Amino acid sequence: MPAKNFHVRQAAVSALRAWAKGHDYAETLIDRHAQRRMLSAADRGLLQAILFGVLRHRRLLDHWIGKLRDGKLDPETRDILRVGLCQLIILQIPEHAAVNETVEAGKASVRSLINAVLRRAVSSRKRLLEEIEDLPPAMVHSHPDWLYKRWRASFGKNAAIELMEWDNTPAQVFFRLNPLAEPLENIPGSPVEGAPGFYQLSGPIPTPLIASGQIYIQDPATRHAVDLLAPKPGERILDACAAPGGKAFLIAAALGSAENLVCTDSNEKRLPRLQQNLERLHAGTAETSVHDWTKPAPESWHGAFDGILLDVPCSNTGVIRRRVDVRWRLQAPDIEKLVNTQRKILENALPCLKPGGRLVYSTCSIEAQENLEQVESFLAAHPDLKLIGTRDALPFRDHTDGSFAALIQ
Numbered sequence: 001m002p003a004k005n006f007h008v009r010q011a012a013v014s015a016l017r018a019w020a021k022g023h024d025y026a027e028t029l030i031d032r033h034a035q036r037r038m039l040s041a042a043d044r045g046l047l048q049a050i051l052f053g054v055l056r057h058r059r060l061l062d063h064w065i066g067k068l069r070d071g072k073l074d075p076e077t078r079d080i081l082r083v084g085l086c087q088l089i090i091l092q093i094p095e096h097a098a099v100n101e102t103v104e105a106g107k108a109s110v111r112s113l114i115n116a117v118l119r120r121a122v123s124s125r126k127r128l129l130e131e132i133e134d135l136p137p138a139m140v141h142s143h144p145d146w147l148y149k150r151w152r153a154s155f156g157k158n159a160a161i162e163l164m165e166w167d168n169t170p171a172q173v174f175f176r177l178n179p180l181a182e183p184l185e186n187i188p189g190s191p192v193e194g195a196p197g198f199y200q201l202s203g204p205i206p207t208p209l210i211a212s213g214q215i216y217i218q219d220p221a222t223r224h225a226v227d228l229l230a231p232k233p234g235e236r237i238l239d240a241c242a243a244p245g246g247k248a249f250l251i252a253a254a255l256g257s258a259e260n261l262v263c264t265d266s267n268e269k270r271l272p273r274l275q276q277n278l279e280r281l282h283a284g285t286a287e288t289s290v291h292d293w294t295k296p297a298p299e300s301w302h303g304a305f306d307g308i309l310l311d312v313p314c315s316n317t318g319v320i321r322r323r324v325d326v327r328w329r330l331q332a333p334d335i336e337k338l339v340n341t342q343r344k345i346l347e348n349a350l351p352c353l354k355p356g357g358r359l360v361y362s363t364c365s366i367e368a369q370e371n372l373e374q375v376e377s378f379l380a381a382h383p384d385l386k387l388i389g390t391r392d393a394l395p396f397r398d399h400t401d402g403s404f405a406a407l408i409q
C-alpha cells in the first residue's frame, strides 16, 4: 500500500520541476500544486515547508548529495533527493515518513537509488552537520557567491552572514489593523514596538478577518515609505508602481479614501487585483491606469500631484526570506539594469509634481546602488530638489524586512 503522504512529496517534486523552468514564483507553484492534488491545509503547509526548505538550502543540499553519491543524476532524481534530504536534515521530519514517502514519489526505476542515498543520509546525518563548520559561508547558507561577496563588501563579514541566516529563517507573519474598518475587539496578535497599528500574528491565519478587510497582512518595514510621504486629506497623490496595492492602501487610509489617489502600473494584469484589494479594505476605488514610467508621462499628469510614491521595481534583496526565488533568479548584472530603469522612472515622474510637491522613492532592496546612491545621483542632476530625509531597514539590524525610502521635495 502506498505511504499515506507520498502525494505531498510528489507535489513538491513536480513543483520543483516546474520552478526550474523559471516562469513561476514558488508561492504560485504551491497554490497550483496543492489545488491540483486537493491537499488539506496541513498537507499544503507541509508542501510549503518542503518547497521553501529546498529552495532556501539548495546549495547545501546539493553539496550533501555530492557527498552521498558519486556520478551524474538526472534533474528529477536530483530534485527527489533534495526533497528527501531537506526533510531529513533541515526540517528534521521523522525518518520513516521522510524516507518511505519520498522513495515512493520517484519512478520505479530510481527508487532503489533514492532509498540507498536517503538511508546513507540517515546514518551520516551527524557527520554531515559537523562538517558544515569547514564549508564556505555562502555554501553553508546557500546563497550565490556573488551576493555574499557583495554584502560582505557593503556590510562586513558578520553582517553578511547574519543576513544569509535571516534569509533562511521562515518569516513571521505581521498584519495591520485597518483604520478604515470597524475596530476589532479581539486582536489576534501582539503589537510591534515602534510600528503603531502593526501586530505579529499569533496562531493560524485569520482568513475571515482578512476577507472582511478588518486586517491585512503586511510587514512593518513597508510603512516607512508612506510615513515619509505623509499624505493629507484633500491632496492628490500618485502611486506610480502601485500593484498589488499594499502601499496604495496605506495612502488611501491616510487620505481617508482612495478617491484622490491615482494608481498606475506597467503590468495591466496586476491592476484589477489592486482595485479589489482597495475595495475589500473599505477604501473605495482609485483611478487606475496602465503606464510604463520608463516612458514620458502624459501631459495631463504634468504638475498634477501633491505627492508621488515611486515604489520602484528593484532587486528585492531586502525580502529574500519571503521571496525564496530571488537569490537564485537575480544575477549580478541585473542590479545595474534595475538602477537604469529606476532612474528613468524618477526622471519621468518628476514633471508630474506640483510646485513644492513631495516625491518618495522607495525599494525593498538593501543595495546602496539602488538606494542612497541612486537618490544622490538624481539630486545631483536636479539642484532644485532637496532631500528631506531617508528611512531604511536592514534585516540584521532592525529584524524586519529590508527597505529604503527617501523623501525629496
Ligand SMILES: C[S@@+](CC[C@H](N)C(=O)[O-])C[C@H]1O[C@@H](n2cnc3c(N)ncnc32)[C@H](O)[C@@H]1O
Residues within 6 Å of the ligand: 240, 241, 242, 243, 244, 245, 246, 247, 248, 264, 265, 266, 267, 270, 291, 292, 293, 294, 311, 312, 313, 314, 345
Ligand atoms: C515593488 S512592486 C510595487 C509594490 C506596491 N507598491 C505595493 O505596495 O503593493 C513594483 C511594481 O512596479 C511595476 N513596474 C515595473 N516596472 C514598471 C514601469 N516601468 N512602470 C510602471 N510600473 C512598473 C511592477 O509591475 C510592480 O507591480
